[in-house]
Amino acid sequence: MAHAPEPDPASGDLGDERPKWDNKAQYLLSCIGFAVGLGNIWRFPYLCQTYGGGAFLVPYVIALVFEGIPLFHVELAIGQRLRKGSIGVWTAISPYLSGLGLGCVTLSFLVSLYYNTILAWVLWYFLNSFQHPLPWSSCPLDLNRTGFVEECQGSSAVSYFWYRQTLNITADINDSGSIQWQLLICLAACWAVVYMCIIRGIETTGKAIYFTASFPYLVLTIFLIRGLTLPGATKGLIYLFTPNMQILQNPRVWLDAATQIFFSLSLAFGGHIAFSSYNSPRNNCRKDAVAIALVNSMTSLYASVAVFSILGFKATNSYEHCLDRNVLILINEFDFPEHSISRDDYPAVLMHLTATQPRRVAQLPLKACHLEDFLDKSASGPGLAFIVFTEAVLHMPGAPGWAVLFFGMLFTLGLSSMFGNMEAIITPLLDKGVLPRRVPKEALTGLVCLVCFLSATCFMLQSGNYWLEIFDNFVAPLNLLIFAFLEVVGVVYVYGMKRSCSPRARRNSTRTGCALPACCCPCFLCCGSQWPRWPSCSPGGSGRGGTGTSPGHRQALKPPGVGGAGASRGGCVGPSSTAHRADPNKQSTCLDATVPVWSLLPRRLPRAADPAPNAAA
Incomplete structure (x- = not known):
């Protein structure tokens, strides 16, 4: 009697030990919830308005087809095929890429710190919305109660409530100020909610996602219907979508369109890899990638119509x-x-x-x-949510009810995205077994949430908004681009396009087709041919995390622009134009010969074996 082969950890086939989604709807809603976040509400409408209205959709759609969907498909395919988190996936493909998975985990950790801080602000506004009149509707009285606060009269009641009564912001970042205890309590409540929703992984996340992913669409529909009935809504929509094709000559438009697609789909964080790892290997991830990407883009358009119908009323x-x-x-x-x-x-x-x-x-x-x-005074980011839109709500009948709906929608949007961020952290840690098996998963989840909460307390200072802007501007953008570039290199040149398009991959519905090499290979070769050749390699750890070189053999390296940023364990391997041939008999991390990277491509870096043919059965 024939027996199925034992699960091979290197191949990512974990047999029946890996948890699975209860149904396909939970998986799709989780990916949609992770992709559709706050940026769809407060950044995409601003970009449309700034860059020629409807004309912005031209570079946006092009970036979606040639950048967003192929990269998204890659993440879903490798997670589903190897059935591991980001660290396990890239280590299985090649030990030289294990640092890429570690970088994704670190990035998700840092982003979670300030993302949940924004949710704490949203929760504070949500709780203050259960008042009539709203606390930001008028300036407060001064200490003598003989007039209004002078600072508030010099700006506006909405701005005063945000900058002074909520953040109590200092003049500059050099003055840290004190802890804002009301925000610290809200932050603790947010992390408690996140913990309760992810305490048992996809078992609890899959239940919570039904509400957190669907409630924002209900609220957007309510706002859209109400907004279209308000005076001035049509003027706001005309202003938003009036095309200005001449602006397409500005290269900044194309850059921002590509960036918006990239961040809107939450690429290179590792969350989608973690979610897809709980799928059956036979799931059709190509259709999933296209469907989720289209839903994400349509949500951005839908939100733009709803938001600018309200902003048109406010402007009127x-x-x-x-x-x-x-x-x-x-x-x-x-x-x-x-x-x-x-x-x-x-x-x-x-x-x-x-x-x-x-x-x-x-x-x-x-x-x-x-x-x-x-109409030009509309803003993006927190300014849209906490200043512009809150002021617009004041002019609507039943303002407290609309404020409750709006901030409730923002909270559930952010909560769904936090599920993906935390799954990108916890799933790789579980796969690596950082805690003994006897320690329950709930303990690891609680430990991660506690560390995140304590690390995020710096944002609760009076200068916290400055630190949050620094994190938002410098933590994710460049790192995500580097990680995505390394993902393409890892799949196309390390794992191999022939391998990913093999009949076995076709049977498992994970083949990437011809779109990926068509979109990615020319970019890699063009960039690689322009980078200089470097004469030596860095004195980091060995490719598999072994011993390093002796001090006498270490040589300094002037690194290329983005070389090796994602390969922390493979110090000599990165997206540079040169690589070095390893001698297995030597322990030195520096390699002997300097050769063009494409001369190494046929030899391929160490990689995992293919899953067993009947692993998906």
Whole structure:
């Protein structure tokens, strides 16, 4: 009687020991929840507005087809085929790439710190929304209760509540200030919610994702219906999607479109690798990649319509208030009868008075009222959520209810993304067995959440917003680009395109087809041919984490621009134009000959064996 072969850890075939999703819906919703995050709400609409409205969709769609979907397919395919987290996947492909998996885990850890801090801010606003009137609707009284706070009158009630009553921000980053205890409590509550949702991995995440992934769409639909019925909504949508094709000549547009696709799909974090590792190897990950990417992009468009319908109403309301103020000034100055000047008549009346009494009109404190100027004041990032949109909600009937819905939607959006970030950390740690087997998974999950909470307390200082901006601007962008580049190199040149397109991969529905080499190979070869050749290699650890060289044999290395950034254990291997041939009889980490990297490609770096033919059965 024939027996199935034993699971091979190197191949990623873990038999029936690996947990699996209860159903396909849980997996798809988890990937969608991880991909669809706060950036879909507060960054994509801003980019559309900034870069020519509908014209921005041209580079966006091109980046989606040639960058987003191929890379997304790669992550789903390797996670599903090797059935490991990011560290295990890249170690199985080649020990030289194990640092790539470690880099993904480290990056997810750092991003989780400030991402959950934003959720703490959202929770603070959510709790304050259960008041009438809303606390940011008017300036507070001063200590003598004889007038309003002067700082608030100099800005606005919304800005004062955000910068002073919420963040209590210092003048600069050099002044750390004190802990904001109300935010620290909110941060602890956020990490407690995250822990309860991921305590048993996909068993609990799969249940919570039904609500956290679907609730934002319900709220967006409610806001869209309500927004389209408000005055000025059409003007906001026209302003958003009016195409300006000339702006496509600006290379910055194409760069931001590619960046938005990259971050919107949450590529190179390792979360999608972890999620797909719980799939059956026969799952059709190609269809999943296309479907999830399209849902993510359509969500961005859907959110843009909902957001700018509300912002169009806000801009129209501010524009009308500006006109009413100027009309009142003219009536008082020239003793016109009350209500004698309407908003429509104001431009003609002002033009007539300017022509007949220019000096008198010039001395009046009139403001320039242009609808486009108010529409231009929309913002991205936290400024959209905590300043612009909160001010728009104030002008809507039943403002507290709309505020509760809005911040509840942001919280569930961020919570779904946190599931993916934490899974990218915990799954590789479980695969590596960092704790003894007798220690339950719940303990490791709790330990990770506790470490994250303690590490994120620096953002609870009065200067925390400055530190968060530093993390947001410098932690992820460049590292993610490097990691994604190394992922392509690892799959195309280390794992091998012929191997990933083999009949066995076809049977397991993980073959990548011809799209990946068509999109990625020319980029790699062009970049590789331009980088200089370096004469020696760094004195890091050996390719498999063995002993290093003696001090006498170490040589300094001037690293290339991005060489070796993701291969922390393979100090001599990175996306540089040169590599070194290893002599297995030598212990030195520096290798003998300097050769072009493409001369090594046919020889292939050490990699894992293919899964057994019946492993997916």
